[in-house]
Amino acid sequence: MTTQTTAPTRTAEQAAGQSTGQADEHAAARTVRPPRATRPNGQWKVDGPTPLNHNEEFKAESNSLDVRERIESTYAREGFDSIPDDDLHGRFRWWGLYTQRKPGIDGGRTATLEPHELEDRYFMLRVRTDGQLLDPAALRVLGGISGDFGRGSADITDRQNIQYHWVEIESMPQIWQRLDAVGLETTTACGDSPRGFLGSPVAGIAADEIIDPTPVILEIKRRYIGDPELANLPRKFKTAITGHPSLDVVHEINDISLVGVVHPELGPGYDLWVGGALSTTPRLGERLGVFVTEDQAPDVWHGVIRIFRDYGYRRLRNKARLKFLLADWGTEKFREVLETEYLGYRLPDGPPPAPATRPGDHVGIHEQKDGRLYVGAAPVVGRVGGGTLTGLADLLEQVGADGARLTAHQKVVILGVPADRVDELVAGLEPLGLTARPSLFRRSTIACTGIEFCKLAIVDTKDTAARVIGELEDRLTDVTELLEQPIELNVNGCPNSCARIQTADVGLKGQIITVDGEQMPGFQVHLGGGLVGKGRDAGGLGRTVRGLKVPATEVADYVERVVRTYESERDAGETFAQWAHRADEESLR
Structure with a gap:
């Protein structure tokens, strides 16, 4: 049976927008209109840096990244009640932390309760992987955090993150120590910052790869993740980078995407897309029509994110994503500003990516360029848990595989599997709740x-x-x-x-x-x-x-x-x- 309904007096988007700003794009019109010239929109290079709302005020008061020191030295020692509001509901996001929903509150009350009435004293914690290969040691750390601090919870998100629940503030120093030991982090996993990157899960190993995006991802992270100059953006900033012809990072819905292409004269490199995002005012990203070399890619990424920082709309958070600036400027102006104000050189015109060769979830068994195989496996809607992650680490060591990567489709890909151990791997995945031969749905x-x-x-x-x-x-x-x-x-x-x-x-x-x-x-x-x-x-x-x-x-x-x-x-x-x-x-x- 299907039916029609009328909206409640106060919508869920309105309530959510008051608490976090994640749901506040509902007020934006489907057709984006230029900002009024007589009213400042909070564009730093146009209106100056004076904060125009409370979110901008707390970000201007201190660098949000500094809250980690307070978590480790004060809040983890003194407990949940010691956390002031602007840290709890604001700056904690810069380290991947949100308070989670209190159990037993039905959906009809989401729109009527205040944030403090909805939240529990536990946290969701988001760990970014950025397309990184997770070797058995990293998988064991991720599984151990789930079992020791998250009541066994762990989900693969469609941003290639691992997401935990039931985390207590007292546990965060130990969690960060464990993550640091295997090269993982929660830095800017949330907040008005450069969020976790989507990277091709088969980077560097696929036989049909156009270009390996790993060097670009690592260099951008080395230079810019944790940079205080990029810790106060108008809103979130999402990145996707791939060199695989399956176009496996949903590049059309990110603030910036670099997509592998071959220039007829310059060889392999990247096509640049900007301004994609969904939420309640969906807009697909657009090509700027330029070709970006591997060496140029970190500078181009830095240029685009600084355009967003300097020209993005900050007065209303429901207009604060890059997609609204692009809609007002158009691609020609965006390219001109990028090249003249931020790069100092022109980028050559370049070709668009070819249509995808196959689905980008990488499920199934595929050949690598080195003669080994990679195997994509599906959990049920991303649910894995600590036991699955730890068991996967054991299985990878058993068959001699290199490690695993997460996908933008809530799947896991096991890389470097010896050809004569594939059947053993596929059979061993099933008891872990993973399957390389899933049903269609x-x-x-x-x-x-x-x-x-x-x-x-x-x-x-x-x-x-x-x-x-x-x-x-x-x-x-x-x-x-x-x-x-x-x-x-x-x-x-x-x-x-x-x-x-x-x-x-x-x-x-x-x-x-x-x-x-x-x-x-x-x-x-x-x-x-x-x-x-x-x-x-x-x-x-x-x-x-x-x-x-x-x-x-x-x-x-x-x-x-x-x-x-x-x-x-x-x-x-x-x-x-x-x-x-x-x-x-x-x-x-």
Whole structure:
């Protein structure tokens, strides 16, 4: 059953925006309008650095990165109650820490409670990996942190992070010591800062790689992550870098992306994209049309992030992402400012990336350039846990593999597997809750954290998605065997699109809906989204079916219905996204 609903008096986006600023893009218009010339927008190079809201005030008072010293010397000793508000709800994010949702608060109250009423005395902690190879020692550290400090929790996010819950402030010094020992960090994993990078999971090893992005990622991190000059941005800044033809880092939805291409005269290098982001005002990134060499890439990255720092809008946080500046400037002006004000030289024109050669999740068994193999495996919607991470470390040592990387699709890729040990590895993954041969929906479903831990969420996501996967595996075997590619199902607990609902075949946005006068958890439906990097022949945002709302208990029924309709109505070779955009609304219900 599907139904329509009316919005509550005070929306979840409004409540979340008051607490963290993550959900405050709901107020921005779909068509971005130029800022009013008579009112300052907080652009440092235009209006000066005077703070225009409290977020800007606390960032101006002191460098947010300095809060780590206070955590280690004071808060970890004196406990949760010793933490002042601007550190707890502000600067802690620069070290990957958010307070998590208090158990037992239903989604209907997300929009009505104040932040301090929603939050628990425990933290979510985000560890960035930046496409790094996780050897067995690193995996054991990650698993140990989960078991010792996170009640066994650990999720692979679609930003290639490891995310823990139930972390106490008293544990942070020990956690940082363990991470430091294996080259991992939480530096600027959250906050108005350069967030964790998406890097190709097969960097340096894939037989069909265009260029290895590892040197660029490492050099940018060495120079700039933790740089106080980049610790006060208008909002978050997301980076993606790949040299693989599968376009495996969802480059269209990042603030900056460097995508491997071959220039006809200059050889391998990167195509530059800027200004992508989703949330409640989705906008795909755009090419600047320039070619960037490996040596130039760190300087170009630095130039783009400083444009954002200096010219980004700071007065209203719902207009403070780079996508709004790009929408007002256009690509020609952006390129001109980058080259003349920040680089001091012109960049040559360059070619666009070719369409993706295959899905970028890297699930399955693939050849490396050195004769070994890499194996992509799927957990259920990113859930791994400490036991899985520790068990994976043991398995990698057992078969002689090099290590693992995380993907932008909540998967794990094991690298450097000897050819004669692949079967042993694949068999050993199954007891760990990982599979190299997942069903269509286990492979193609991702989900955000949801109401279990997130203060912004309205509905459950992880358990809902896991249940739906199981039901669809039973129901759709006759159809999925005929489909030529996976149908993506992305499940999000609120409007912020951490799970990329607008770019999925089927994107579900959590909200409270009304059925026969009764309120219940449900989802708004987006259909037919796609990115070039997911194997689509063209990228685009999904179509919202007018008035369609699906109760959380009936998601599997709806997905089965729409998939069967697609299978019966599609033309030869037509993708789900293509069909969803041309189908009449009755077929989509």
